[in-house]
Amino acid sequence: MSGSNIIIPRRRFLTGAALGGSGLLLSGCDALTEDARFRSVLRTGEALNKGAHRLIMDRGALAPEFNESDMSPTFKANGSISGGTPEYAAHVADKFARWSLRIDGMVKNPQNFDLKTLMGMPSREQITRHDCVEGWSAIGKWRGTPLRLLLQAAGLSTRARFIVFHCADQWGPGMPYYESVDLIDAFHPQTILAWSMNDGILPVKHGAPLRLRVERQLGYKQAKYVMRVEATDDLSKFYGGKGGYWEDAHDYDWYAGI
Amino acid sequence: MEQAELKPGDVVKRHRLSTRLWHWTNALTLLVMLMSGLMIFNAHARLYWGDYGANDDKAWLVIDDAGDNGFVELAGVRVETTGVLGIWTNPEGEVKRRAFPYWVTIPSGYDLQAARRWHFTFAWILAVALTLYMLRSLWNGHVRNDLHIRKSEWSLGHIWHDIKDHARLRFPTGAAAKDYNILQKFAYISVIFIMLPLIIMTGLTMSPAMNAAWPWLLDLFGGRQSARSIHFLCAFGLVGFFFVHMAMVVLAGPVNEVRSMITGKYRLPGKAELAPEPVHVEGDPA
Numbered sequence: 001m002s003g004s005n006i007i008i009p010r011r012r013f014l015t016g017a018a019l020g021g022s023g024l025l026l027s028g029c030d031a032l033t034e035d036a037r038f039r040s041v042l043r044t045g046e047a048l049n050k051g052a053h054r055l056i057m058d059r060g061a062l063a064p065e066f067n068e069s070d071m072s073p074t075f076k077a078n079g080s081i082s083g084g085t086p087e088y089a090a091h092v093a094d095k096f097a098r099w100s101l102r103i104d105g106m107v108k109n110p111q112n113f114d115l116k117t118l119m120g121m122p123s124r125e126q127i128t129r130h131d132c133v134e135g136w137s138a139i140g141k142w143r144g145t146p147l148r149l150l151l152q153a154a155g156l157s158t159r160a161r162f163i164v165f166h167c168a169d170q171w172g173p174g175m176p177y178y179e180s181v182d183l184i185d186a187f188h189p190q191t192i193l194a195w196s197m198n199d200g201i202l203p204v205k206h207g208a209p210l211r212l213r214v215e216r217q218l219g220y221k222q223a224k225y226v227m228r229v230e231a232t233d234d235l236s237k238f239y240g241g242k243g244g245y246w247e248d249a250h251d252y253d254w255y256a257g258i
Numbered sequence: 259m260e261q262a263e264l265k266p267g268d269v270v271k272r273h274r275l276s277t278r279l280w281h282w283t284n285a286l287t288l289l290v291m292l293m294s295g296l297m298i299f300n301a302h303a304r305l306y307w308g309d310y311g312a313n314d315d316k317a318w319l320v321i322d323d324a325g326d327n328g329f330v331e332l333a334g335v336r337v338e339t340t341g342v343l344g345i346w347t348n349p350e351g352e353v354k355r356r357a358f359p360y361w362v363t364i365p366s367g368y369d370l371q372a373a374r375r376w377h378f379t380f381a382w383i384l385a386v387a388l389t390l391y392m393l394r395s396l397w398n399g400h401v402r403n404d405l406h407i408r409k410s411e412w413s414l415g416h417i418w419h420d421i422k423d424h425a426r427l428r429f430p431t432g433a434a435a436k437d438y439n440i441l442q443k444f445a446y447i448s449v450i451f452i453m454l455p456l457i458i459m460t461g462l463t464m465s466p467a468m469n470a471a472w473p474w475l476l477d478l479f480g481g482r483q484s485a486r487s488i489h490f491l492c493a494f495g496l497v498g499f500f501f502v503h504m505a506m507v508v509l510a511g512p513v514n515e516v517r518s519m520i521t522g523k524y525r526l527p528g529k530a531e532l533a534p535e536p537v538h539v540e541g542d543p544a
Contacts, residue, residue: 025289029364033372045379057471064473066309076312129309129482131466133370135302136312137482216467252371257467258378 050255059184063215066127072138075130075198077205080169080177083225088168096209101150101193105164105230108155115195115209118145124192132219133256142213144194148187150229160231164238165212168225171245179223180235180243180254181214190215193226218256220246264433266528272436272518274400280391281519283383288500290380292493293364296357297373303344303357305490309481318487321357328355385458392450404438405447411440429510431527449499453492460489 032038083092091099096115104110125143147163163186167177185191193210195202202208207224214221221244235241240248247254264270273281304317311317320331321343328344330337341347346359348367360366364376395401410416420440423429430439438446462468463475463485479485507515511527518524 026361026364026366029290029293029376030366033365033369033376039375042375042379045375045382048382049378053465053467053471057467061470063466063470064476070309072310072312072315074312074314076314129466129469131464131482132302132312133374135298135486136304137310138312139310216470218466250371253374258465 046253046255049258053257054184057216060189061216063128063190066129066139068127068141070139071127071141071198075138075140075206076132076136077203078132078219080171080224081205082169083204083208084169088225091168092204092208099209101210101226102228103150103154103230104228105232106157106160107151107231108157109153111154113150118193118210119195121145121149124189125196126190126192126213126215128190128213128215130219130222133252141198142192142194142211143196144192144210144213146189147191147193147212147229148189150193151186151231154231156231159233161233162231162235162243164230164232164235164243165223165226166228166230167223168227171249175239175245175249177223177225177245178238179212179221179245180232180238181217181221185214185216188214188216193229216257218258220244220252221256264436264526266432266526268526269523270436270526271522272524273522274398275522276391276394276398277400278519278522280387283387287380287384287387288496290364290376291384292497293362294373294376294380295493297363297365297368298370298377299490300356300358300363300368301370305487306483307480307487308483309476311483311486319490323355381458381461384454388450388454388458395450405443405450407440407443407447411443416440427509429527433526435526436524445499445502449496453495453499457489457492457496460485460492464489 083089100112100114101118102110102112122145123143124146125141127139127141129137129139131137151163160183162180162182164180165178167179169177171177181191190213192213194207194213195210197203197206197211202211207222207226210226212221212223212226232238235243235254239245242248242251243254244252246252303321304311304313305319306315306317317331318333321339322329322331323345326340326345327338328340328342328346330339330343342359343357345353345355348354348360354360354368356368363373365372395405417440424441429435459475460479462472463479464482469476469482475485476482479488514525514527
């Protein structure tokens with residue numbers, strides 16, 4: 001394009017170049033997204049974000065808490081909303097009377113806590129914001145047993161590094177929901193196993209009888225229908241090895257603080 | 259800088275190396291941020307004000323589909339956008355019910371997690387490059403000498419005069435073209451010191467961990483969903499800037515302008531090049 005020409009060819013050239021460029025860019029980006037090496041480059045973002053958050057944030061820094069007047073009129077129920085399996089349905093039918101939470105793995109005294117025992121323990125109430133990875137938020141009131149009390153009661157081993165939450169809902173054959181957190185989040189004062197929501201018993205669609213609240217992370221970490229809490233030193237032993245259902249099945253970030 | 263008889267046709271050094279590096283880094287980074295951001299937006303194509311907001315809550319912007327029609331609903335007013343927004347056909351001929359079409363998103367097929375990876379990795383490039391550029395520009399006088407709006411420019415008469423000149427496509431020539439005019443200063447200052455910092459800060463505000471670390475972010479923007487809305491508005495502010503920027507580059511002589519952002523050298527335009535006439539760049543291999 002020597003420029004002595006009229007403007008039209010140039011404009012056409014620019015439009016063409018822009019369209020061609022964007023097409024090239026799109027297919028290029030799609031190819032890069034599929035490329036394993038590039039994916040691992042992109043994954044450095046996750047490590048950087050977690051590192052940066054841990055650097056600037058006090059370990060015990062609290063997620064914002066709200067007033068009753070700030071609560072969502074309706075709290076959206078997302079993901080599994082029924083728990084699924086026949087065993088779980090039987091627990092629902094007898095109001096979780098024969099249900100108990102198992103705590104085991106790297107603990108000195110593996111043990112079970114039934115719902116009545118959990119509800120009789122010291123509890124924490126918090127009105128917090130739930131942020132879905134999709135972008136929406138809902139504010140609700142939760143009451144539950146601080147996870148650290150249960151881990152202390154069971155005598156957490158000094159070798160344990162992660163706490164894994166096994167859930168009742170199945171997302172495919174041999175694919176139960178599960179999630180995990182590190183010990184910083186496990187011992188955080190706002191990390192509770194909630195049995196109450198918005199002043200009532202935790203409803204089935206929100207994860208009855210017990211739902212994890214780990215308030216500095218996104219919604220997919222807030223495991224519903226928690227049946228068993230297992231302490232471990234290595235997440236690669238579980239299912240797909242990435243520490244959670246969404247992490248295994250859809251490559252979501254294990255650290256969901258962003 | 260050498261004074262006196264700068265005249266049309268003279269070649270001057272216009273853009274510093276830091277400006278050129280940052281410009282092209284940004285061009286790529288912002289494009290990736292926008293396109294991966296639109297994919298993330300596709301996961302929940304509704305915007306709210308305040309702390310919370312989900313499907314049952316009142317949204318000020320919705321992109322959705324109803325039956326065979328796609329639409330955008332802004333403050334309750336519906337505009338049909340079938341084929342482009344809300345409902346569109348992908349290259350394989352499949353009808354997709356998502357807000358933004360494949361040709362503006364990264365990746366082109368729906369993939370929230372991949373888009374998040376792109377977005378949060380390039381966010382580091384955006385934030386670090388902006389910080390370095392701001393510091394460099396304070397240090398090397400770019401802010402003081404080029405962007406700083408002088409007292410004499412702060413008059414409605416002067417600004418109005420400049421608006422009229424732009425509207426008539428009457429651009430400065432000769433030595434006057436060497437400096438940014440008031441509208442350029444407004445545009446560049448708003449991008450560097452307002453929109454980019456705002457889009458980064460509102461991005462941080464959407465992170466639940468950042469809310470625990472820096473709770474004042476929520477107070478500053480009026481809640482997480484407000485921050486998300488402002489983030490989106492800033493993104494479209496930047497898209498608006500991009501289109502005006504492109505129009506100005508084309509009108510002012512694209513070869514000369516693009517060359518100045520690559521090599522730093524700029525040929526001062528003369529009377530003959532006022533209109534959308536193409537520039538003649540003799541000896542230019544392009």
